[in-house]
Amino acid sequence: MIEQDKVLACVDQSHFADHVTDYAAWAAKRMDAPLELLHTLDRHPELGNGKDHSGAIGMNSQEILLTELSQEDEARSKAARETGRLFLNRLRERATNAGVTELDVRQRHGSLQDTLTAQENSVRLFVLGRRGESAEVTQRDLGRNVEQVVRALHKPILTVTEGFTEPKRILIAFDGGIITRRGVEMVAASPLFKDLPVHVLMSGEPRADGPKQLDWAKDVLGAAGFDVTPHWLPGDAERVIAQTVTGQGIDMLIMGAYAHSFWRSWLFGSKTTELLRSAKLPTLLLR
Numbered sequence: 660m661i662e663q664d665k666v667l668a669c670v671d672q673s674h675f676a677d678h679v680t681d682y683a684a685w686a687a688k689r690m691d692a693p694l695e696l697l698h699t700l701d702r703h704p705e706l707g708n709g710k711d712h713s714g715a716i717g718m719n720s721q722e723i724l725l726t727e728l729s730q731e732d733e734a735r736s737k738a739a740r741e742t743g744r745l746f747l748n749r750l751r752e753r754a755t756n757a758g759v760t761e762l763d764v765r766q767r768h769g770s771l772q773d774t775l776t777a778q779e780n781s782v783r784l785f786v787l788g789r790r791g792e793s794a795e796v797t798q799r800d801l802g803r804n805v806e807q808v809v810r811a812l813h814k815p816i817l818t819v820t821e822g823f824t825e826p827k828r829i830l831i832a833f834d835g836g837i838i839t840r841r842g843v844e845m846v847a848a849s850p851l852f853k854d855l856p857v858h859v860l861m862s863g864e865p866r867a868d869g870p871k872q873l874d875w876a877k878d879v880l881g882a883a884g885f886d887v888t889p890h891w892l893p894g895d896a897e898r899v900i901a902q903t904v905t906g907q908g909i910d911m912l913i914m915g916a917y918a919h920s921f922w923r924s925w926l927f928g929s930k931t932t933e934l935l936r937s938a939k940l941p942t943l944l945l946r
Contacts, residue, residue: 665693668786672746675788680750681823683786684757689851693761696750698743699771771804772811785816809944810917819941826910830858832900835872838915842945843876847883858907860890862899916944
């Protein structure tokens, strides 16, 4: 069992798990870090087998009914564990074929958020699909757990989309704040993006210190050996980022995430959620 400095990939039983595994394998190899594939099993006692228990009356009927329901729940749990084991073994083979040498798989009962927060101290990078099993049916463009999970964590989280393309050009959405400055320093120090061209973009409202902030980011990345292209493009951040991604052939976006409280986002909307919905490329979220 891997306990320290790992890449932790959260997978569920959808075809999106393949893409999460591919990006997690890429990151683990780049960072020379162990990889763990994690599958969580939620208990849903409300999901029965459709049997009608309304006629269960008579002597000891309550005890008999409880025993029967317990046995049904245990049978469902056992079947889910076995299905999950086979699913994880397939993903293990996929990651091994991608070149990962230190690899573990784990299956846990409980909520995804609680499981990840419990492991955070041993994780360097989380990898999470923006869509999952529910999107197979609903075609939801952003999984229902993404915001809650990201808000609960403090380590970087790579959220991935459908399909895998090995990143060749990186874009940092930079605002000069503490989170994105920390992100620039992280990129400079990490082997994850070593030797990849990096674009640094400032957008939003015009600001007098914009050029100075960009120069700082360029200097930090340049000192670490990166080929840096700065962009100062005032305007709506979502639109400017989308145009830059397309115009510069960007493969991965790096940005701060959910800086405002949940309730403020609920009332006024979240820029992070809007960008994740509109950006069709993997995005590394900084907290």
